[in-house]
Amino acid sequence: MCEGDSRLQRHYEAQLVFKGTSSTIQNELLDCMYEVYREEIAKQVDNTSFVAVQADETTxxxxxxxxxxxxxxxxxDLTVTERFLEFVEVKDKTGVGLSNSIKAVLEPLKLKEKLIAQTYDGAAVMSGNVRGVQTVMKETYPNAQFVHCYAHQLNLTLQQLCSARMSILKVFFADLTAFSTFFSGAPKRVAALAEATQRRIPRPPAVRWNFKSRTVNAVWETRDALLQCMKHIREQPGWDAVTISEAYGLSKKLRDRAFMQLLEFFSLLMPEVDVLYNTLQKRSIDAPGINSALCRFKENVQKMRQKTDALAATAHDGTDEPGRRVSSTAPVMKEACDTVISQVEQRFSQSDHLIAAKLVDSSFFPQHVLSFPTPELDCAVKLWPALGNKEKLNSELTTLYRHSELHTGNTALSLLKSIHENNLEETFAETVILVKIIVTTPMTTSESERNFSTLKRIKTFTRNTMGQPRLNALAMLSIESQLIQQLQDFIPKVIDTFCQRKDRRAAFLFK
Structure with missing residues (x-):
C-alpha cells in the first residue's frame, strides 16, 4: 500500500471513531471531559482559603x-460559587457508609485543613452526634463544623404549626388536605372545577405538608368557584355516591365561618413563610442574610398577630346557619403566630453559626459600637479554630465598627469586598478570615436539590441506559455548562487527554 493510500486509511479510521456510533468512544470522551473538569475544580480549590461541602441523597x-x-x-474575584462535584451510588446507607463515600470523593482534593463546614439535612443518619455522618466526618476533617440546612429547619417549623396543640388547627389542616385529595388523580373533578372557574386548572400536586401554602392560596382564591363546583357535582347526574358525599362535606366547610376565617388568616401568613423560604434557597445566602430575613419575618408575623381580632370578626357571606353558635378564632390565630415565632427563634436564633455571624452583620454595628459583642466573639473563636488570635480579632472588630464607610453593604460578602477595595487585608487579617469562613459556610442544601432535578432529567432522557461515569459527565455538562463555556482551553485539553490515554489505531498526535 502506497503512502497516499495509508494516509487515506488513517483518515477513514478517524472518521469512523468520531461517527458517534461507538458507545466505548462516547464514554471515553465523556470521561475525559469529566476528568478535565475535575482538574479545573482542584485548581480552584487550591487557590481558595476555605471550602465547605454539602451533600444530599435521593433515589x-x-x-x-x-x-x-x-x-x-x-x-x-471574591464571588461565592457552588460547584457540582460528583454523584455517588450509595449502597451502605449507614452514617459510616455515607461518610466513607464522601471522604472517598474529597480525598484527592486534600482538604484536611481547608474544609470548615459540612451541611446536610436533619435526618438522624446525617446529623447524629454518635455515628452520624457529621460526627464521622469530623474524625478526618476536624474543622468541618456541621450546619443543619435552614430550609429544612423552616419545614420543621411548619410541621410544628400543622400539628399544633389546639384541635381546631389540626382539624383545619385536615380539612384543607381534603380539598387536594378530592381533586388529586380525578380528571373529571378537575374538569368540573375548570368549568366553574372558566380557566384551565393544572394537575393538583401530591398531598404533602409542604404544599399547604399553595393549597391555602388556591382554596382561598377560588372559594366561590369551589362552591359552584360542589353544587354542580351534587345536582348534575353522572356522579357516583362517594363523590357526591365528599362534595357535600367540602361545601359545608366552605360555608363554615371558623374555617373561612382561618383560611383567610393563613392566606396572609403563608406568603410570608414563602418569602422566607425563597430567601433561604438563594445561592448567595449567608448567616448575616439569614439573620436579617428572620428579623423581617418575625416583625411581619407579629404585625399579623395584631390583626387577628379584626380577621376573627369577619363574617363571610353564606357562612353558618342562622342561630348557630360561632366560636371565636382569634385565640387560634394568635397561637399560630406565637407557635411560628417561637419555633423560628428556637431553631434559628440559638444556632452558634448565626450567633457568631452577628460579628460581621452591619445591621448590628451601631449596637456593637456602644457595647462590644463579647459573647458572639467567644462563640466564633470556639466554633472556628482558624481564628487563632482572639485579641487581634477583638481589636480589628472594634476599629471596624467605628468606621462606617467600610460597611456600606448589607452582606458579609460586601464587607469583604470593601476591605479588599481599600487594601486593608493585612490590617484586618483576622476579620478577613472570619468573614471568609462565614461566607463560605453553606446555609442550605438547595444546590444539591437543584442537582437532583438535573439527575432526573438525564435519567429520564437516556432511559437510564448509562453507567455511573457517564452519569457524572453528563450531569457536569448540564449543571456547570456556564463554567465549561468560560474555559477557553476546555476542548483542547479534552482532546489531549483522549489522545494520551492509550495507543489508538488512528493517528491523532503530530509532532
Missing part, C-alpha cells in the same frame, strides 16, 4: 440511591 428512577456532593468556596 432515582431506577431505584438506585444517589448522593450528590457539592463544594462551596470563594473565588479569587
Amino acid at each position: 432515582d428512577v431506577s431505584c438506585k440511591s444517589q448522593m450528590v456532593i457539592v463544594l462551596r468556596y470563594i473565588m479569587p
